[in-house]
Each structure stands twice: as structure tokens, then as C-alpha cells.
Amino acid sequence: MITMAKKLDASKIPKRIASIKFGLMAPNEIRRLSAVEVKTADTYKDDGHAFHQGLMDPQMGVIEPGIRCETCGNKHDECPSHFGHIQLELPVIHVGFTPLIKTTLKTTCNKCNRVLLHESPGTHPHDSELSEQDYYRGRVMDIIQKHGPGSPELKKIIKDIEKTCSAKKALVCMHCGSEQGKIILEKPTTFKEKKEDKSEHKLNARDIREWLEGIPTDDLIFLGMDKKTNRPEWIVMRVLPVPPITVRPSITLESGDRSEDDLTHKLVDVLRINQRLRENRDQGAPQLIVEDLWELLQYHITTYFDNQTSGIPPARHRSGRPLKTLTQRLKGKEGRFRSNLSGKRVNFCARSVISPDPFLGINAVGVPEMSAKDLTVPIRVTKRNREQLREMILRGPDTHPGVNYIVRGDTHRVRITDRTKYIWSGFRCLNPDCDGGDPERDEEYTGMAHDLNEVLKAPNFLPGLMIKRENRRTVEGLQENWVVDLEATICNLRGEDENGKKLPDDDPRTIVHNRWVWEQEKPDEPYPDHLDVICPHCASPWDEDGEERTAVEDRLSTLDLDGNPKPGMVVERHLIDGDVVIFNRQPSLHRMSMMVHEVRVMPGKTFRFNLSVCTPYNADFDGDEMNLHIIQSEEARAEAKILMRVQENILSPRYGGAVIGGIHDHISGAYLLTNSDRIVPKIQALEVLSKINWVGELPKEVKCDDGSAGYEGRELLNLILPDGINLNYKSRSNDLVEIIDGKIISGTIDKTGIGAEDGKLLDAVMQTHGSTRGAQFLNDMTQLTIGICTALGFTTGIDDEDLPPEARDEIKEINLAACSDVDDKLELFGKDGKKYEARPGRTPLETLEEDIMQILDQSRSRTGEIAKDHLASDNAAVMMAVSGARGSMDNLSMMAGSIGQTRVRGQRLERGYKDRVLSHFQRKAKGAREKGFVSSSFKRGLEPTEFFMLSVSGRESLVDTAVRTSKSGYMQRRLINAMDDLKVHNDGKHSVRNTADRIIQFSYGEDGTDPTRSIRGHSVNIRSVLDNVLGGEN
DSSP states (O other), X not given: OEEXXXXXXXXXXXXXXXXXXXXXXXXXXXXXXXXXXXXXXXXXXXXXXXXXXXXXOGGGOOOSTTOOOTTTOOOTTTOOOOOEEEEEEEEEEOGGGXXXXXXXXXXXXXXXXXXXXXXSTTOSSSOTTSOHHHHXXXXXXXXXXXXXXXXHHHHHHHHHHHHHHTSGGGSBOXXXXXXXXXXXXXXXXXXXXXXXXXXXXXXXXXXXXXXXXTSOGGGGXXXXXXXXXXXXXXXXXXXXXXXXXXXXXXXXXXXXXXXXXXXXXXXXXXXXXXXXXXXXXXXXXXXXXXXXXXXXXXXXXXXXXXXXXXXXXXXXXXXXXXXXXXXXXXXXXXXXXIIIITTOOOSSEEEEEEEEOTTSOTXXXXXXXXXXXXXXXXXXXXXXXXXXXXHHHHHOSSXXXXXXXXXXXXXXXXXXXXXXXXXXXXXXEOXXXXXXXXXXXXXXXXXXXXXXXXXXXXXXXXXXXXXXXEEEEETTEEEEEEEEOHHHHHHHHHTBOXXXXXXXXXXXXXXXXXXXXXXXXOTXXXXXXXXXXXXXXXXXXXXXXXXXXXXXXXXXXXBOTTSOBOOOOEEEEEOOTTOEEEEEXXXXXSGGGEEEEEEEEESSSSEEEOGGGHHHHTOOSSSOEEEEEEOXXXXXXXXXXXXXXXXXXXXXXXXXXXXXXXXXXXXXXXXXXXXXXXEEEHHHHHHXXXXXXXXXXXXXXXXXXXXXXXXXXXXXHHTTSOTTOOEEEEOTTSXXXXXXXXXXXXXXXSHHHHBTTTOHHHHHHHHHHHHHHHHHHHHHXXXXXXXXXXXXXXXXXXXXXXXXXXXXXXXXXXXXXXXXXXXXXXXXXXXXXXXXXOOTTXXXXXXXXXXXXXXXXXXXXXXXXXXXXXXXXXXXXXXXXXXXXXXXXXXXXXXXXXXXXXXXXXXXXXXSBTTBXXXXXXXXXXXXXXXXXXXXXXXXXXXXXXXXXXXXXXXXXXXXXXXXXXXXXXXXXXXHHHHTTOEEOOSSSOOEEOTTOOEEEXXXXXXXXXXXXXXXXXXXXXXXXXXXXXXSOO
């Protein structure tokens, strides 16, 4: 039931809802809301018309165009549609309320129907003047007031009342003295009462309804029901509502046959069984037949509400497909709420493949021009933006930046076309005699500008509109027409010539521009005579007294004809550079999966953005797609820019560290600049600095090895570092990085310095200088580091994993020795392992497996060390691994040296064929190769057996990833559902409260600290404060 703020006409229902209350509907209320009682299971006659009082009766609404509803008289697009009802022959239990029925039967007496709680004074647990009923009534009322009627706390107290009433002390009613039995529910809807003498009595739906009808109204509070609006007997149905036809539309197949909705199929079953039940009762059929039909009716109504009810088989279509009934339409991922309401498709959005662009800033997103022309932003015309929007309207929908629609003052939306764009960007003459004529009606044009009238018919015109002759080839040959010279016209509207030079102020072509300039500079003064706009069609004739010319109206004006302000029209223009949009990649796992970017319209067909922003989106460029949403109101744009801009989300709300930072080439470039006192030749350094548009002093020149001029790599990086940064930490290369007042004194800048989620230097810049300076540092850093990789020719290939022959021979010998050691262990173990010394808590076989794993792991480590020793430090792949840009030394050793033992759940391979992994091995063989030891490297290539062994362990990681994803998604969903009613209040202490205003935490997170603004979770960086106060590390 929806209570409106005030009663209005049904066609003007307000969007503001005062309250929503859910409850049960009485049978009489269902009948009152019903448009027709459905009596026949038939749908359509042979002539195509629906049966009267059938399931497709037009009184329940219409779905076909041209037919009017027999209830409200409207057509299908205006009819709200109406419910019908089926009068059931016998009462039926609603399957959704069986838990409530069970609670009610266990809580009340089977004879007098009163609640099984004492009402005499002295039975209250704490007050001798009050009763047990007073005690529980007070608790229920208190919980409803504090937590609300749908709270878990209310469910808990109702459960407590149920336990008290069904306890052994309540086996005899304290009101009437009758014996009480134990209520048993046999799912889904069968209830039985079991007495002390072990006798059972089945309660049918009629018995239950009579029991519930006898419950006093004052006792309903103990069941959690509102006595003003609900009665428990309404749970047992006598009348079944029939949904409108629009909810279950019928479709016509290509063959001409009609296909009915699943709900209609179920309702047909209900009607047929209900009819058979009525006929058998009227004919006095045996009770057994009546009860069978009654149970069948119960089955059909149960599956009508929920076709996945446990304990009964689902109703199926003729094809064997389970029917999709009411519950299945509503719940789950594909249901109405999550799929059609929360996850519905929206306008003003686009989706495309993403690609990288290192030349864009972190706040920017590159949008294809094709998408920018389809996506529109509503902008209201004002005095300031009027001429800019006039130019856009003049370009129309096909030229960017243009306009697709305008919304007039009467809220009518008009599509801009090649014909209407000149009308809506111009003026209108108010002379009633100014008419463009109509050749089809033999009405001649009587104005003075025949050439202009061909392009823009009177009374419409645009001062400064330039037209030119154009030859067009037609069936009749070449034809000469007048067309608009768009470029020249736009130049006139800007007050410029084709070379961009300003035109004279008294040039009549610039009148629109000069009027706008006059408005900005002298808003309170009237236009001078040379800025008066005169209609070129009729010359705006003077009135009879010769005092005033006929008025003209600027369609984009924000003033009416009397000079009073009026709201300008809304122009839905194309997306242009600088617009703010929401960029999103699914799955949206945290708030940084949806951030605001500033548009850069670019050629191409993909969305582009800076590589630094990949981490929060968890994006890569192997075909990922992302969504772009255009914000449609000025207030939302301002709010989004403040809260959701990329630079405001550099620091993670999880721990306060930078989640946006250097990746891959950024880290490699910083490593190249700062490792081993690198000197960059001057020519290359200047080329790199040009990438970031550097303006300022250059660092001190030094000599390169060949004697040419150059700059230290650290000094180049110092140019983009802000002042005031003091930092000491150890890099991944294990050298000390020392930064004093924004100058890198020593050390290597790698992933520990500027990496996403790890960068200590990046964290320091953000926390010291804020998000704007942090974003600028990120933009400069990404450009500088990628530029240095390009300038120095940093690249990697398969030859970076080459090892000399002696290294490969040594690795081969180590692997053979390891296999031999495994064979020795197996020989020592023997057949049963009785002589093999087992470790404490381990069997001999488990000990053997541990020993073999240890031997093979040592072999793998030794081959890895050999590979690392022979891969030079200036090797590009090694530099990427050492700096943290990509991969690890273990990856390189597997590529160059040896892969080693494959594992599944930490153990050697066991499963496969009986007593062996592959069919060509001996049974029960436990040697190194037989159990998955791979001696080859990825560079050399794998043997077929080794490839199979490695794919077994690879499959485990794939399965583990899929399982982990689903488990974490479900856990996150449960956490969100558990905390969706919590909110941080701005009450000085930032307390956390729920929707009932109950305090959950007196201070947010118990410490009142916003993790985004914290120092890795700590409110204050004590060490930094002491360093600043005491000066350095004292």
C-alpha cells in the first residue's frame, strides 16, 4: 500500500512517495480491485477474439494496438492494465506463508485459538503486578519502535515467543484447559497435529483457516502482525488474483498459432482443476476423490507461486522445460529486481573496446568521434554560451561538434536535421505578412531575398548566413541550387574572416557576434542602431506611426519580447573535449571500478586512457570492453567531478596507499634513469623532456663515456618531483633510496618507489601535495619514463633467455643427478617401506614423498641459480624482473633453465590412469619423470609428456581462479546486504548508524579515520612529523 504526500489525479502521480507498507490482502479487497472474475480456462475463440471471463478477457487490459480496454477505455499504450480473480472452490494454503502458519499454529490454542501465554498478574518475569503477555507485548512494541517491523530483532523475539508457547509447560491451554499437540510441517504445505498419545491428525486448509479465524485481534502482536491492516486467515486463500494480460502477454508465431505465457499455462491448470473440483462436489462425489482434486489444486497454486518448491516436482512445459512462474520472475540474477530494475539498460551510454594511450593524462579518456556524435549532453542556453551553442546547432547532427536535439520552452523535444538546423539556430520575423510561400499551393514568395528563401524560408533567417551556388547532377541533368556556406557562416558568427582575423565592428555579417559582445560588456544598455536585426525577407517594415519596426525574435534568446528574463531552451549537444563522463569496467568490485574522466574526442573506434589507470579497473588491452555514461544534469556533473574524478581516487580507500601508479614500462623507464648512475645523452634527454612540455632550467650537464654532453638520469627525474619530499627506503635492488627536499640523492627508483599499490614515493607526493599535484606528477612521470624507454631503445625478446652451452650442460647434469637421487630413495624404500625411517607424525610413504620433493626442489633452485648467474644484469628481461616491472627471476629461470616438479595441491601428480599418471608408464612407478618432473625449459621446448604434466598443474590454477572468483563475489554480496543500511553521520564523531538511527559504532572504524586519508592505515605518520620537527633522522 502506497501513501502519497497528497491526493492527486491518477494520471499525475507524484514521484515523491511518503511511505510504503506491505501487508496481506483480504479476499473482499482482491474482489474489489478485480476487473473480472475469470471462470473459463479458454483463451481465444476461433475468430481470434478473447473469451468473455476467460484468461485473456479484454477487461484485464489490452496488448494489441487499435483495441480499447473494456475497463478503462484506453488503448494499449495508455491502459494501466487491470487484475482479475478466480474464486477457489476450497481454501488453499499460500506456499510463501507456510513458516508463518507454522508459527501461528504453535503459538495459539487448538480450541480457543488464544495465544499460549499467561494473562494473569504475577506471571511477569520481573514485575509481580503484570502478566507474561504484558512482558512479551512490551518487548515486541519496543523492538518495533527501535528497529522497525521488518528487522531481524523482531523475527528473533517472535521465535522466542513460539518456543515459549510450544514448550512442555504449554501442553495444556492455560485459558480453556484443552490438550495441545505438536505441530508438524511436511513440506511444502501439509500440516499435522501430533498428540501425547502418538495419534496424528492432519490439518487441511479449511481446518487451518477456521483455526486462524478464531485468533483474537489483540493476540496478533505476538505473531508479529499489525492488527489494523492484517488478519492471519488471509494467508489461506479463497480468492486467487489473476495478473493483467500485459504481465503475461500472448505472442503469435510465424505459423499463425498463439503461444501463451508460462503464467497463463499455470492459470489454465488452476481453472481446470478448480472447475473439476466444483463439479465433483456438486455431484456428491466420494470424499477421497474430492481430497485428491483438492491436493491437485494445492499443487498447481503452489507451483504457480514458486515452481522450485522443495518436496514437489516442478510443473513443466510440453517440451519438458520447467515453467518460469512468479517467484522465478522476481528472484535471482535474471529476475525483475536485479536484471530489469537494478541492471536495466540505460540511455546516454556507450560500450567499446579499450586501448592504451600514454599521451593522455590520468584524468582523460579518449572517445571516438563516432561515439561523441551519438552521445549528447543537455546544456541550457545562457547569455554566456548562446553563440557557442548557435554554432553547434548550425553544424547539425552529422558534423562534430554539433547538436542532435533541442528541447523547446514547452518541453517538446525537436530533432535537429539538415533542414531544421538553420531554423533553430536563427531568428524569426514576427511580421504576419512575412511568408516563404508554397509552390504546391501556388502561393508565391513576396519577399526580397529569393536566393535566401530557397535555403531558409521566411519568416526564418540568420544574420551572417552565407549562401553559394552549387551544381548538382540529377536525372534531368545539371541543376544549379543555392546552399549554405557553413564555414563562412560560422566565421561570420565568430566575427572573423576565413583567416581568423577580426572583421570590422560595423560589418553587417558580424551583427550576431557584436550583439553578444555588447551584452557581455554593457548588459544594461540597449543595442545601438547598427546592431538592430532586420529581417532580410521583408525588411521588418515600420508600424503605421513610423515609430517601431516589426519585431524579430532570436530563438536562442534568454529574454522574452518585453525584455523580461526567461529560461533558455535546452540543447542536447555532442560530447566535446572537457566534458566529464563516468567510465566503468565490469565487474564493479570496488568504488574505483567507476570513475569520472574528462573527454578527449579522438579519431578511431576505441576508448583510450592512460596505462596507469589500469590497476583500479583491473583492465588490460587484450580485448576488454568498458562502459561510458554521460551525466545528464549540471548538479550531477559538479558532484561527480569533485568526488569521482580519477585524481581523487589515486589513494585506495582500503589502506590509504596509491592504487594508481606506474606499471610495466613506467617502472622500466624509471629503473633505466636511476640505476647505476645512468647518463642520458643530451639529444635524447631533450627529446624526452619535450614529451612533458618541460619549461624551466635544465640540470647540470655532465660528460658521457664518449665525451658528449648529457644529463644524469636521476636529475631528469628530479625535474618532475615536487619540493618538500623527504624519504628513505630500500628498493627492490636492495640499495638505499634517499630523497631530500624533492631531490633523489641516491638509489634506484623501481616498483617500490612509483609502482601502483607499492609506490612509497608516489604515496609521499600525494600525502604531501594533494591530488592535483599528484596527478600532475603521475602524468609527467608516465610520459618521461615511456619516453626514455623509446629513446634508449629498451626492448626484450626470446634471445634474452639464451644461456651459453656450458650452462645448459650443467643444468642437464643437475637434473640427471636429481632423478638418480630419487631412484636411490625409491630403492631404499623398497616395496612396502617398512625399513624406511618415517618422520614423527608421518607414514613412511608420506616421508618418502617429502624427501623426493625436497630433492627436486633443491635441483630446481640450483638450475635457477645457474640461469640467473649467466643472465647479465643489463639484460632487458632481467631488468624488468629486478625492477618489478614484469615477471620475476623465477620466471626467467624457468624460461632459460629448467621448469622442475609440477604440483597439484602441493603434491606430485597422482591421478590419471590406474596406478600411474599416463598409460605408457609402469604401474606404481614413482620416479621423477613418472610423477611430473619437467627437466626442459620453456625456451628449449617441452616434450609431449612434459607438456601434459604441466597442463595438469595449470588446470588446477584455472579451476582455483574460477572458484575463488565466485566465492569472493558471493562473500562481497553478503557483506553488502548485511551493511546496506549503515551510514556515517556528520555528528562530530562520525558515528555509524542504521536506518532506524541506532548507533552501530560511536566513531567510524572505532578510530574515526578515513582510510583514504590515512598513512597506510595510521592517522598520523609519526616518523615524518619527528623528522620535520627535529630535522632529518635524529
